[in-house]
Amino acid sequence: MSTYLFRLSRFSFRRRRLVLALWLLAAVGAILLGQLSGGKTNDNFTIPGTESQHVSDLLVKKVPALSGAQTQVVFAAPVGSNISAEPYKSGVEAALANLKKVPQVVSVSDPYTAHAVSPDGRVALGQVQYSVAAAQVKDASLDDVKTAVKPAQQAGVQVEYSGSVYPGWRLVPSEAPELIGLVIAFVILVITFGALVTAGLPILTAIIGVVITLMGVTAVAAVVDIASASTTVAIMLGLSCGIDYGLFILSRHRNNLLNGLSVEDSAALAAGTAGSSVVFAALTVIIALCGLSVVGIPFLTVMGLSAAAAVLMAMLIALTLLPAMLGFAGHKVTKFIDTPLRRGHHEQVATIGATAPQRTFGARWARFVVRFRVPMLIAGVAFLVVLAIPYWSMQLGLPSGSSKPTSDTSRKAYDLTTASFGAGFNGPLLVVADGISGSADTQQILDRLEKVPGVDTASVAVQTPQTVVFRLIPKTGPNDPATADLVHGIRNQRAAVEGSTGATVLVGGTTASNIDVSSKLNSALPVFLVVVVGLAFILLTFAFRTILVPIKSIIGFLLSVLAALGAQVAIFQWGWGRHIFGITPSETISFLPILMLAIIFGLSSDYEVFVVSRIKEEFSKSDDARGAVESGTGLAARVVTAAALIMFSIFVAFMFTNDPTIKAIGFSFATGVLLDAFVVRLTLVPAVMAIIRSKLWYHPQWFAKYVPDPDIEGNRLQETFHPVPEAAPAPPTA
Incomplete structure (x- = not known):
C-alpha cells in the first residue's frame, strides 16, 4: 500500500495545479448543486417495523385528517386571569379563525368547545392539524401561523407552540461553533509547528472537504429525510478528521525536510508512510459509521452515511490535495515564527523533534510510562472505571420540550401545559381501534382505556365507520419511564382492551414513536457492537498482523466510551452541569450511545493506528520490543496530542449552541476523544505493550503465508526508495 500511496502523492505533487483545479471545481459544483436543490434537514424520526409506524401508515390510509403534522398552540392569560374572560377570549377566537386560513392547515380545534381549558382557567390548548407530514410543512405556512395569532397577543395573551412542527422548530445552523473550533485548531497547530503555513494547510484542506460534503448532504436532503444533527456530526468529523489526517502527513513531511530530503521526495515519502496509517484509520471510522445502518432506523443510517462521506472526503483530500499544496508551499512549511523573547525557539524544538526525538517531552513521557507500566496501567483503568459508574443509571429518551432552553417556545409551552393541565398533556397517545363495528364497541374500548x-383521561378524537382514534392523556410526561410502561402495558394487554369488539387496537402517536425509537436502539446496540467491532477487528488484524493489538484496542475503546457516557450522564442527566452549561437535566438522547460507539470507536482506532504503527516501525528496525514502545510512543506523542486537542476543541465548540441535543453530542465526543487519546492510547497502550513485549507481535506461520502484508509502516517503500538529500547551498563567492 505504501508504494501506491507514494506514487499517488508524487503524481499529485507534480501535477499540483491540475489537482487543485479539480478539487476547487468539485467544491464549486457541490455548492451550486446544494443551493439549487433547495434541500433542508428535518427531525422526522421514522422507525419501520414498529407499531407506532404502523399506526402512522394506517392513519394515512383510513383517517387522513390525523395523518399530517400537528402544532399545539398554548394560549395563556396573565397570572391570576381567566382565558375565558374578555378581552382574552375574543383575541383567542380571532386567532383561531385566522389559523384556519393558513395554507396546508386542514383543521383547528377550538379549546372552548373541545373542553381544552385548564382547571385553573388560565391556559387553553388549540390543535392545528396539517395536511402533510412535518417535513413537508413549509416555512411560509409556519410564518403565517405566527401572524395568525397576533390578535390574541394584542389582547394580552401569551402564545407558545409545541408539537411535531411549530414556528422555529427547525434547527438553524450557526457558523459560530465551526469558527471557534477552527480558530482554536489554528492556535494549536501554530504552537505545535511554530509555522503559519504549516498550521494553515491542514485547516484549508479540511474546509474544502467539509464544504463538498455539506453541500452534497444538502442536495440529498431534497429527496431524502436527513436529521438536523446529521450535518452537525458530518461537520464535526469532517473538520476534525480532515485536520488530523493532514496533520499526521504534514508532520512526517516536515521532519523529512528537516532531515535534508527534497520537497518532492519528502512529500511523497510522508504520504507513503503516514498515509498508510491515515487510510487504515479512516477505513475504521467509515466502517463504524456505516455500521449504523444495521440498526434499521433510517435517520440514524443517513446520519452515519453522511458522517462517513465526510471522513472519506477527508482521507482523499489528505492523500491528493495536501501533497499538491505541499508542492506550492515548498520550504515555507519550515519557516518558523520568531518572537522577540524566544527567538529561534520553534526552529530549535522542531530540529530536536526531527533529529533527536528522544529529547522531546513525548519521549520522556513514554519512558516514564514504560518504567512504571504496572502502576500506570492500574491507575488508568481505575480512573476510567470510576468515571463510568454513572453509566449504569442511564435513562434513554428523545428530546422533548422539557429539555429545551427556557427561552425556547416549546419549553415555555411545555411548562405552561404542565403547570395548568399536567405533564401528560405534553405527550398524548393515539390509540387506534381498527375494524370497529359500532358506537357500543367504541364505548366499551373507551371504558377499558380509562x-x-x-x-389520566381518554376521549374519542376521530370516529369513522370502521376506525376510531382515541386520544389518551397519561398521568406522566412524555419522557417519564412510567409513560413507556403505560404504552407497553396497553400493547401487552391488547386482548383485554379489545374485549369482544373484534377490533384491532394499536398504540401510536409522537410519544409512542419516541418510545419505540429508544427501545429499538437499545435492542440493536449489541448487534451493532458485534458487527462493527468484528469488522474493525479483522481490519486491524490485517493491518498489524497480530490479534493482540486489535483486542487491546477494543478493550481500551470500551473503557473510554463507557467513561465518556458516564460523564455525560452525570453532567446532563443528573444535572451536575446545569449551571456550567446552562442546561436542564433530562434523559440521555436515545441515539447518543450507539452514535458514540460508532464515532469514538473509529476515532480511537485512529489514535491506535498512529501510535502502534510507529511502535511497530521502531520494532522492525531494532527488534527491541520495550525500546520500540518508548521510541515509537515518543515519536507519535506530539502529533497525537495536537490531533486530539484539535478534535476536542472542535467538539467542545459545538457546546456553544442553544440546542441541548448538540450540546450533549459535543460534550460526549469531546470527553471520549480526550480520555481515549491521553488515558488509553498514550498511557494504557504503551504500558500494556511494555508488559507483553515481543509476544504482542506474534502471529501463526499460516497467517504470514496466506494474508498479504499491507506494509502499513512503509518498510518496503523505505527499502526500495533511497531519497537523495538536497545539496547544501553553495557558499557565497568573495
Whole structure:
C-alpha cells in the first residue's frame, strides 16, 4: 500500500495545479448543486417495523385528517386571569379563525368547545392539524401561523407552540461553533509547528472537504429525510478528521525536510508512510459509521452515511490535495515564527523533534510510562472505571420540550401545559381501534382505556365507520419511564382492551414513536457492537498482523466510551452541569450511545493506528520490543496530542449552541476523544505493550503465508526508495 500511496502523492505533487483545479471545481459544483436543490434537514424520526409506524401508515390510509403534522398552540392569560374572560377570549377566537386560513392547515380545534381549558382557567390548548407530514410543512405556512395569532397577543395573551412542527422548530445552523473550533485548531497547530503555513494547510484542506460534503448532504436532503444533527456530526468529523489526517502527513513531511530530503521526495515519502496509517484509520471510522445502518432506523443510517462521506472526503483530500499544496508551499512549511523573547525557539524544538526525538517531552513521557507500566496501567483503568459508574443509571429518551432552553417556545409551552393541565398533556397517545363495528364497541374500548393504570383521561378524537382514534392523556410526561410502561402495558394487554369488539387496537402517536425509537436502539446496540467491532477487528488484524493489538484496542475503546457516557450522564442527566452549561437535566438522547460507539470507536482506532504503527516501525528496525514502545510512543506523542486537542476543541465548540441535543453530542465526543487519546492510547497502550513485549507481535506461520502484508509502516517503500538529500547551498563567492 505504501508504494501506491507514494506514487499517488508524487503524481499529485507534480501535477499540483491540475489537482487543485479539480478539487476547487468539485467544491464549486457541490455548492451550486446544494443551493439549487433547495434541500433542508428535518427531525422526522421514522422507525419501520414498529407499531407506532404502523399506526402512522394506517392513519394515512383510513383517517387522513390525523395523518399530517400537528402544532399545539398554548394560549395563556396573565397570572391570576381567566382565558375565558374578555378581552382574552375574543383575541383567542380571532386567532383561531385566522389559523384556519393558513395554507396546508386542514383543521383547528377550538379549546372552548373541545373542553381544552385548564382547571385553573388560565391556559387553553388549540390543535392545528396539517395536511402533510412535518417535513413537508413549509416555512411560509409556519410564518403565517405566527401572524395568525397576533390578535390574541394584542389582547394580552401569551402564545407558545409545541408539537411535531411549530414556528422555529427547525434547527438553524450557526457558523459560530465551526469558527471557534477552527480558530482554536489554528492556535494549536501554530504552537505545535511554530509555522503559519504549516498550521494553515491542514485547516484549508479540511474546509474544502467539509464544504463538498455539506453541500452534497444538502442536495440529498431534497429527496431524502436527513436529521438536523446529521450535518452537525458530518461537520464535526469532517473538520476534525480532515485536520488530523493532514496533520499526521504534514508532520512526517516536515521532519523529512528537516532531515535534508527534497520537497518532492519528502512529500511523497510522508504520504507513503503516514498515509498508510491515515487510510487504515479512516477505513475504521467509515466502517463504524456505516455500521449504523444495521440498526434499521433510517435517520440514524443517513446520519452515519453522511458522517462517513465526510471522513472519506477527508482521507482523499489528505492523500491528493495536501501533497499538491505541499508542492506550492515548498520550504515555507519550515519557516518558523520568531518572537522577540524566544527567538529561534520553534526552529530549535522542531530540529530536536526531527533529529533527536528522544529529547522531546513525548519521549520522556513514554519512558516514564514504560518504567512504571504496572502502576500506570492500574491507575488508568481505575480512573476510567470510576468515571463510568454513572453509566449504569442511564435513562434513554428523545428530546422533548422539557429539555429545551427556557427561552425556547416549546419549553415555555411545555411548562405552561404542565403547570395548568399536567405533564401528560405534553405527550398524548393515539390509540387506534381498527375494524370497529359500532358506537357500543367504541364505548366499551373507551371504558377499558380509562381504567388502565397510568391513564389520566381518554376521549374519542376521530370516529369513522370502521376506525376510531382515541386520544389518551397519561398521568406522566412524555419522557417519564412510567409513560413507556403505560404504552407497553396497553400493547401487552391488547386482548383485554379489545374485549369482544373484534377490533384491532394499536398504540401510536409522537410519544409512542419516541418510545419505540429508544427501545429499538437499545435492542440493536449489541448487534451493532458485534458487527462493527468484528469488522474493525479483522481490519486491524490485517493491518498489524497480530490479534493482540486489535483486542487491546477494543478493550481500551470500551473503557473510554463507557467513561465518556458516564460523564455525560452525570453532567446532563443528573444535572451536575446545569449551571456550567446552562442546561436542564433530562434523559440521555436515545441515539447518543450507539452514535458514540460508532464515532469514538473509529476515532480511537485512529489514535491506535498512529501510535502502534510507529511502535511497530521502531520494532522492525531494532527488534527491541520495550525500546520500540518508548521510541515509537515518543515519536507519535506530539502529533497525537495536537490531533486530539484539535478534535476536542472542535467538539467542545459545538457546546456553544442553544440546542441541548448538540450540546450533549459535543460534550460526549469531546470527553471520549480526550480520555481515549491521553488515558488509553498514550498511557494504557504503551504500558500494556511494555508488559507483553515481543509476544504482542506474534502471529501463526499460516497467517504470514496466506494474508498479504499491507506494509502499513512503509518498510518496503523505505527499502526500495533511497531519497537523495538536497545539496547544501553553495557558499557565497568573495
